[in-house]
Amino acid sequence: MMLVTSNDGKYEEYREIFRENNEELSLFKKKYPEEQLDSLRKVVERSLYYLTGIMQEEFFIDDSGLFIESLNGFPGPYSSYVFKTLGNDGILKLMDKMERRNATFQTVIAFYDSSPHFFAGEVKGTIATSKRGDNGFGFDPIFMPSGSYLTFAEMSRSEKNASSHRANAASQFMAFLKKRKL
Numbered sequence: 001m002m003l004v005t006s007n008d009g010k011y012e013e014y015r016e017i018f019r020e021n022n023e024e025l026s027l028f029k030k031k032y033p034e035e036q037l038d039s040l041r042k043v044v045e046r047s048l049y050y051l052t053g054i055m056q057e058e059f060f061i062d063d064s065g066l067f068i069e070s071l072n073g074f075p076g077p078y079s080s081y082v083f084k085t086l087g088n089d090g091i092l093k094l095m096d097k098m099e100r101r102n103a104t105f106q107t108v109i110a111f112y113d114s115s116p117h118f119f120a121g122e123v124k125g126t127i128a129t130s131k132r133g134d135n136g137f138g139f140d141p142i143f144m145p146s147g148s149y150l151t152f153a154e155m156s157r158s159e160k161n162a163s164s165h166r167a168n169a170a171s172q173f174m175a176f177l178k179k180r181k182l
């Protein structure tokens with residue numbers, strides 16, 4: 001199976017999940033167009049159709065976003081742009097003194113064989129009051145999954161994979177791939 005992404009962090013997480021399922025995963029490191037649309041599903045659908053035009057083999061992509069409740073779901077599908085512009089410090093500033101810190105991380109996997117397939121996963125959690133940890137990438141230093149006092153960036157890759165939005169979507173994808181082999 002091949003993952004198309006320019007994000008090494010995503011690849012490392014998927015590689016571990018695939019390894020645990022005795023599946024091979026290769027990386028096609030590529031930036032592809034991501035339109036600014038109002039849901040992850042729409043964004044990933046457009047990117048998938050773009051890539052089907054240039055890819056010769058089966059592949060999947062991942063689009064993820066952080067949805068903060070007290071900000072009405074911001075940055076959500078705009079997470080990539082907001083990470084580049086505001087970053088974790090900007091999000092923490094926006095959330096300064098806010099008591100309601102609930103947030104959800106969501107992933108949509110889009111896979112194309114002879115037709116498109118979509119797998120959605122999420123994890124609920126809270127936004128920390130400061131950045132903590134050096135592991136992972138993106139918003140990991142400020143996101144704590146429910147039931148944990150650690151941010152994703154304070155966890156090992158396998159600890160993050162035990163509860164993450166991405167691992168959640170991936171386990172449905174793995175089940176689909178296993179069923180397809182039968």
Ligand code: IMP
Nearest residue numbers: 062063064065079080083137138139140
């Ligand atoms: P993308 O559009 O899926 O690449 O991700 C949108 C933004 O969310 C990017 O800035 C990523 O760095 C960030 N992001 C995606 N997945 C994760 C994650 O698992 N943890 C923390 N940040 C993430």
